[in-house]
Amino acid sequence: MNSAAWPAPAKINRFLHVVGRRDDGYHLLQTLFQFLDMSDWLYFTRTTDGRVCRVGDVPGVSEAADLSVRAARLLQEATDCACGAVIRLDKRLPTGGGLGGGSSDAATTLVALNEIWDTGLDEDALAGLGLRLGADVPVFVRGRAAWGEGIGERLIPVSLDEPWFLVVDPGVAVATARVFQAPELTRNSPRITISSFYTGGVRNDCEPIVRRLYPEIGRALDWLEQFGVARLTGTGACIFAPFAQEHLARGALECLPRRWRGWVVRGCNRSPLLRRRRLSRSGSASRVR
């Protein structure tokens, strides 16, 4: 039995610029990923029958589509592993919220089952497998706050300030593909260097599109802006604003209109998963099929 709890933390995009587009339609980004001390929780039981299944309901996510189940099957195939797993997902992060919950569930599954099944892949191999499941999965596998380029898979670890954040969920599910398909999306933001982040010349290029497609998110941004710089994470729906001290963020949370949900959480440069995992140093990417 391996039923210990594994965290699948949230991420935010401290900023997000769209700097181009690949031939396959995917957008080239510049972004800063940071983790939040706020997680889904996953429980794994190793079995010997080779089956991967999920127990329990996850609202809006069928077992077959669940990225944790798909990640387990991918790891199994890639390593010819004969083991199976029963997966239980305690879903805490809003789905389609721009907090990367599904991608994080996939990354935690890859990292946890690599350990539980003893499949011996190293971090690069796991990140490569993760990329097949989604653009955001590699940063969760690596677990370090990062400057991201490409579609988010070219990652340079960074050490950012770790403020408290008030994160607000306006209760709308955003379809990432719909935002990226919008004709008026800015796709040619000039490339910047990391120092621009600290001098304040950054934004989230998806925000004007999201405000138009999902007016409730615009209303939430306007509300949060009274406390400081409010920004969308990823393609939304969640938004965040930093606070220098926890009590200031909690004071703002107390004023939150009742129709929205909010959390006061700490930004972290090392993800809760990184603290939990024990990656094999001798693992070999050559074991990936």
Ligand SMILES: C[C@@](CO)(OP(=O)(O)O)[C@H](O)COP(=O)(O)OP(=O)(O)OC[C@H]1O[C@@H](n2ccc(N)nc2=O)[C@H](O)[C@@H]1O
């Ligand atoms: C935009 C970001 C920023 O962190 O965040 P979210 O708001 O989704 O969390 C991510 O890059 C999202 O990553 P992820 O959620 O894994 O996206 P994927 O499943 O790979 O892609 C969903 C769809 O969005 C579009 N897409 C996604 C990423 C990207 N760089 N360019 C795109 O054009 C594609 O149409 C793709 O089919």
Ligand SMILES: Nc1ncnc2c1ncn2[C@@H]1O[C@H](COP(=O)(O)OP(=O)(O)O)[C@@H](O)[C@H]1O
């Ligand atoms: N375990 C999962 N948790 C959440 N969403 C999942 C999961 N597996 C698949 N999905 C799908 O992934 C999509 C993106 O979900 P999520 O990662 O929560 O949001 P975002 O990409 O906006 O940060 C959802 O529309 C959902 O259908």
